[in-house]
Amino acid sequence: MLSYTEENYLKALLMLGLQNEDKPEVGTNDMAAYLGVKPATATDMLKKLKEKDLVTYQKYGKILLTAIGRKKGIAVLRKHRLWETFLYEKLDFSWDEVHEVAEQLEHIQSEKLVNKLEEFLDFPEFDPHGDPIPKANGEIPIVHRILLSEMKENETCRVVAVKDTSALFLQYLERLNVTIGTKITVLEVVDFDGSLNVQIGNAPVRSVSVKFAESLFVKK
Amino acid sequence: MLSYTEENYLKALLMLGLQNEDKPEVGTNDMAAYLGVKPATATDMLKKLKEKDLVTYQKYGKILLTAIGRKKGIAVLRKHRLWETFLYEKLDFSWDEVHEVAEQLEHIQSEKLVNKLEEFLDFPEFDPHGDPIPKANGEIPIVHRILLSEMKENETCRVVAVKDTSALFLQYLERLNVTIGTKITVLEVVDFDGSLNVQIGNAPVRSVSVKFAESLFVKK
DNA sequence: TAAATTTGTTAGGTTAGTCTAACTTTAGTA
DNA sequence: TACTAAAGTTAGACTAACCTAACAAATTTA
Ligand SMILES: [Mn+2]
Ligand SMILES: [Mn+2]
Ligand SMILES: [Mn+2]
Ligand SMILES: [Mn+2]
Numbered sequence: 001m002l003s004y005t006e007e008n009y010l011k012a013l014l015m016l017g018l019q020n021e022d023k024p025e026v027g028t029n030d031m032a033a034y035l036g037v038k039p040a041t042a043t044d045m046l047k048k049l050k051e052k053d054l055v056t057y058q059k060y061g062k063i064l065l066t067a068i069g070r071k072k073g074i075a076v077l078r079k080h081r082l083w084e085t086f087l088y089e090k091l092d093f094s095w096d097e098v099h100e101v102a103e104q105l106e107h108i109q110s111e112k113l114v115n116k117l118e119e120f121l122d123f124p125e126f127d128p129h130g131d132p133i134p135k136a137n138g139e140i141p142i143v144h145r146i147l148l149s150e151m152k153e154n155e156t157c158r159v160v161a162v163k164d165t166s167a168l169f170l171q172y173l174e175r176l177n178v179t180i181g182t183k184i185t186v187l188e189v190v191d192f193d194g195s196l197n198v199q200i201g202n203a204p205v206r207s208v209s210v211k212f213a214e215s216l217f218v219k220k
Numbered sequence: 221m222l223s224y225t226e227e228n229y230l231k232a233l234l235m236l237g238l239q240n241e242d243k244p245e246v247g248t249n250d251m252a253a254y255l256g257v258k259p260a261t262a263t264d265m266l267k268k269l270k271e272k273d274l275v276t277y278q279k280y281g282k283i284l285l286t287a288i289g290r291k292k293g294i295a296v297l298r299k300h301r302l303w304e305t306f307l308y309e310k311l312d313f314s315w316d317e318v319h320e321v322a323e324q325l326e327h328i329q330s331e332k333l334v335n336k337l338e339e340f341l342d343f344p345e346f347d348p349h350g351d352p353i354p355k356a357n358g359e360i361p362i363v364h365r366i367l368l369s370e371m372k373e374n375e376t377c378r379v380v381a382v383k384d385t386s387a388l389f390l391q392y393l394e395r396l397n398v399t400i401g402t403k404i405t406v407l408e409v410v411d412f413d414g415s416l417n418v419q420i421g422n423a424p425v426r427s428v429s430v431k432f433a434e435s436l437f438v439k440k
Numbered sequence: 441t442a443a444a445t446t447t448g449t450t451a452g453g454t455t456a457g458t459c460t461a462a463c464t465t466t467a468g469t470a
Numbered sequence: 471t472a473c474t475a476a477a478g479t480t481a482g483a484c485t486a487a488c489c490t491a492a493c494a495a496a497t498t499t500a
Contacts, residue, residue: 087333090340091333091336091337091340092336093332093336097332100330101328101330101333104327104328104329104330105325105328107324108321108324108325109324110320110321110324112313112317113307113311113321116311116312116313117311120310120311
């Protein structure tokens with residue numbers, strides 16, 4: 001049985017690994033930063049996780065989840081995203097509110113609960129932020145998506161997910177009427193600062209920053 | 221902010237207090253037994269709860285929740301019973317399965333969640349075991365009910381709640397087709413051992429033990 | 441390649457929650 | 471009332487998860 005804390009470390013390792021595509025190795029500092037603890041604390045926990053065969057690593061080396069560690073991490077992520085979907089779909093939470101509560105709910109221990117929940121939600125494929133929900137067998141659907149910042153001039157795309165899930169960004173998106181599925185056309189990429197002139201839905205053309213464009217996942 | 225553990229102690233104190241009707245005082249040993257810890261541990265925690273003004277007590281004296289402590293305890297109980305109802309009503313859990321999971325869910329921290337959940341469930345008054353669900357304002361509806369063992373010969377009643385919520389008892393009730401609302405007629409009280417000859421619904425007359433009769437709440 | 445910077449580890453300490461064993465107080469019984 | 475049994479407390483110890491400060495290794499950069 002894993003503790004609440006151990007689960008958080010495994011999920012963190014998984015998430016950080018998923019970010020860097022082909023290189024799922026992660027460093028102590030990244031991990032600590034992600035979890036809001038000090039590097040020393042992360043090192044301690046790493047030793048414990050290694051002892052339990054949940055990660056492989058050696059002093060000053062990179063960290064890699066073992067098959068078991070990865071499986072456990074995925075189970076937590078699955079619960080996280082299912083709960084987010086529940087809160088959003090059934091309890092009228094807004095997409096910037098779900099994360100904090102799901103962060104707690106993801107640790108509830110009950111196979112039956114998570115599977116019944118999934119059924120109750122009608123086997124959703126994506127969470128409110130557009131991220132794929134891992135299946136009961138541990139499979140994470142691969143979604144082909146790119147950042148808005150990677151789009152070229154005169155290309156059109158649809159928003160499929162948010163990379164930054166901070167309340168600040170999500171609330172800003174709401175103000176701009178951007179949700180999953182919104183159509184965006186890139187009219188111009190400004191050389192000076194990389195900002196984009198875009199048309200969002202049918203709204204008047206406007207400019208968005210690089211930071212903005214690097215926080216949205218889209219699909220052509 | 222209360223820890224998971226502190227919440228469990230407050231709920232335990234509340235529950236034990238509610239059991240003894242007019243005397244809501246509780247002893248260290250009862251508390252420890254209820255929570256599955258040693259008396260020494262309960263004493264330690266008591267000091268902390270006193271420090272935080274959640275209980276009043278002095279060495280070797282009885283324990284009493286303060287107004288604040290009681291309120292916090294009720295909030296946990298409210299969440300517990302709402303979650304049990306959710307699991308039972310929406311996710312098809314059986315009434316002997318809900319408790320264990322609710323024991324974890326009751327600690328999720330989110331005012332909004334509990335109130336939205338209540339709304340989603342259509343403001344239920346009772347949990348799957350027939351126990352009243354505290355209101356958002358902290359009020360616990362008082363339900364007038366007696367034990368089946370207190371019934372006299374030739375009286376008829378309906379089951380309104382279970383006192384013993386162990387899986388063993390609940391599964392036994394299912395086998396006998398007893399649920400909340402089932403009609404029971406006491407035909408005879410056997411002097412020898414206090415057992416009752418009862419008719420449950422339309423089933424053939426059968427005998428139930430004192431232990432059984434003391435585990436069911438009914439209403440005439 | 442040597443110095444400077446970044447990254448990661450170790451040592452030692454804290455707090456919450458638990459335990460056992462020994463002790464003290466209170467309550468019940470003779 | 472005195473004695474015994476039950477109830478409750480204290481002392482000392484342990485583990486998990488965290489920290490700070492000092493140090494060591496690896497990487498970058500000049
Ligand atoms: Mn978490
Ligand atoms: Mn999400
Ligand atoms: Mn609990
Ligand atoms: Mn219940």
